[in-house]
Amino acid sequence: MDELYNAAAVERAAQAHWTARDAFRTREDASRPKYYACSMLPYPSGKLHMGHVRNYTINDVMYRSLRMQGRNVLMPMGWDAFGLPAENAAIDKKVAPAEWTRANIADMKSQMQPLGLAFDWSREIATCDPSYYRWNQWLFLKMLEKGIAYRKTQVVNWDPVDNTVLANEQVIDGRGWRSGAIVEKREIPGYYLAITQYAEELLDYTQHKLDGWPHQVRTMQENWIGRSYGVTLGFPYEITGPVTDLPPKGVLRVFTTRADTIMGVTFVALAAEHPLATHLARSNPALAAFIEECKKGGVAEAEAATMEKKGMATGFSVAHPLTNERIPVWVGNYVLMGYGEGAVMGVPGHDERDFAFAKRYGLPIKQVIADKTGQHQYDTSAWQPWYGDKEVAVCVNSGKYDGLTYEAAVDAVAADLAAKGLGEKQVRWRLRDWGISRQRYWGTPIPIIHCADCGPVPVPEKDLPVVLPEDLVPDGTGNPLNKDERFLACTCPKCGKPARRETDTMDTFVDSAWYFMRYCCPDADRMVDQRADYWMPMDQYIGGIEHAVLHLLYARFWTKVMRDLGLIKFDEPFTRLFTQGMLLAECYYREDAAGRRRWYYPSEVDVKYDEKGRPVGAVALEDGQPVLFGGIEKMSKSKNNVVEPRDIIERFGADTARAYVMFAGPPAESAVWSDSGAAGVQRFLRKLWTVCRTIHESSAAQAAARFTPVDQSALTPKQADVRRAVHTSLKQALHDYDRIQYNTVVSACMKMLNSIDSEEARSSVPLAFESIGILLRTLYPIAPHVTHVLWSEMGFAEKYGDLLDAPWPVVDEAALKQDEIEVVVQVSGKLRGRVIIPADADENVARDAALADANVQKFVGGKPVRKVVYVRGKLVNIVV
């Protein structure tokens, strides 16, 4: 055994061993329980950062610990290879997205290699390979046949200068990111997937079946799907004067969840794109101008929700469905055409947004809800939130509905509307169908051919895949496929005449909706084969909380569609979900006269402390002048705080990098990278090496005793203390492995080593070896290289086999037993002392021991004891 811990040598040796054994190739095996643990596939940006290291180490720790517990574990890796960044790189560097992407994949893979992650690379997938995306196209065609995929118009961000569609991310403060032009909304045709057909089932499963998912993710999905019960009602109107495209008599439809407030309607607001608004604008230039104004700006909901609420009266009115009263019609910039009916009824008395709108435009506010408990007075000077409280609200000023509570009022109103043919109860979903068309080059081609005679025609299955040419270079002015005659030219599958290929590509969420099934059978000549039946549903999915809704909901939907097509037999793809946190890093900067910031890499900065160890400032190493602390931020190139695995592995070794990112904080929460924290973990691994070497060498004379079982009854009290400490830490570690709290597993390993590094521990060879054997196996999933080498060098491998498949350590309950224990004594809930009592003491013994304590007596002070609370083995509380 080397005298000192040499991470580089240890890691080379361990990895060579695993490679020689082909240790991580996984096969379907009916004889062992399977476990499929998978990380969300990364985008191949080219840079592997420590955040990736954290994510994949969590997965790897899971893999290795479960494998030791006898599971047949699958941990695959692949690449979410289509997407916008490759097109941006193309614009920037004039390199084809395909070339850039494949180079990045190779580079990231090479940076992953030294970490010793147990990926089964034989199952690697890149979503930009035709062998993968042909199945996106194939399933899309199946969905068209079933009516799940369909074509309709969509509203997109339009850059009028670059003449291109922009992603929400590319709209900055309402302007195009490259051109700076004010973005407009534009309607274009596109393909949709009818996820709303599955809304009911998705919601039902979210609420009742996904008990292996974090609660907050389930709640977010539930709210996103958003079932609401309400009433759709119509406001009749007549158009006089020059009739254009609308019938002379019509009904303006709105949906409301508060039909009980129907007598409080004082206006109706239309979306700018509403057909009635379009009609009215023909004879009203001011309105037409306002509608034009509303079309400015992007389509993002956050933008719409935060912008100033503006409106304009149209001069037109509709009839109240129950009273026939004239209700003025407005156009409002906050009413969304793509949502509900594109029109809302305005009840300013009892809806916060309508209230603000009415205040701004001087519309009447009418009270129709009162507090039956009398606690709240109605007041129109400021918004009050109690109207929404169905426990207190009753109708007033509402004629026959006066005095009714929410549910009774809604029922009565719905019945009256139904009798007039002007409304009915309805269930609505917030969830909208999934628009998958992207006016971009680097994605899965949508397999459609446009024929002048036949319209859009699906590509026949035998012609799949429609292969994306890989040599085009986007320049920021639209999809280069539109100029590529080789791709465009084709013949209509129906009539055989010359036709044009669809150039829109699919949303990359399509790629990520089912890749985890393809990992099971990456070479299958079908979309999935029987190997997917073995591995799926996935036992543990791991990824960022930022995917809580969109990706996870699309993957669930896609799974249900595949099930209904008979391709798979399960309802939900992910049995358990774990959402990990981000890895952040400190950043430092200096500002020049123009306010531009120069960001310093943390290693270029020296932090100064006061005498209590509090940081008081920082200086740049290059000139000794002060720099400012920029806070703890997500690692980003622009802030120069990206920590690169290559550097870290060179300085500390992969085991330290892995163990530190596990130790830095709970896996589910964000953590901060710290060089000195990593140095502390490295000290721990160095100490582990030295302690192992000392024990190994000092026991050379008693080699036969090394693997003999420990005789608990023969231990001295101090040796028993060591053994108890080791098994107590082991118990904690095993529990924390189960609940995916790997930071405290590292703590437990540190505690174990602190216990083992003692005279008492070394005084018994069987005890020392048992303890080290437990520690090596407990630490192995986190720091596999160093533990692998020590395991072999100390002779454990010869005795128990390769650490990869060594038996998982078990707690010996006998080691935890204690004759006497310390319990805490409280007087009226405040800590006043500690007493030693027999472990099996009952309440009376504990109480007497507690009362005998001098400090306890001081606080009891002769006052009568009202009550004694005894928590067995923990505390006595004397209430006076």
Next chain:
RNA sequence: GCCCGGGUGGCGAAACUGGUAGACGCAAGGGACUUAAAAUCCCUCGGGGAUCACUCCGUGCCGGUUCGAUUCCGGCCCCGGGCACCA
């Protein structure tokens, strides 16, 4: 704006089901070893008070429930994630 999380020493954190707040580690200060440096080891380390036995305060803020609250309930403040074309 709407939905979902989070807030504990100088720092990362721990406390599993309402029961000793701060385990484990980092930074800092003091000391040992050494020609020196590195490495290693020992001591101190939430704040205030103290007769150095101990005591008061302390888990974002305000209030409540309880013998007992970081943990449960109500209200508020701040930070993070998502909002359907970033992935």
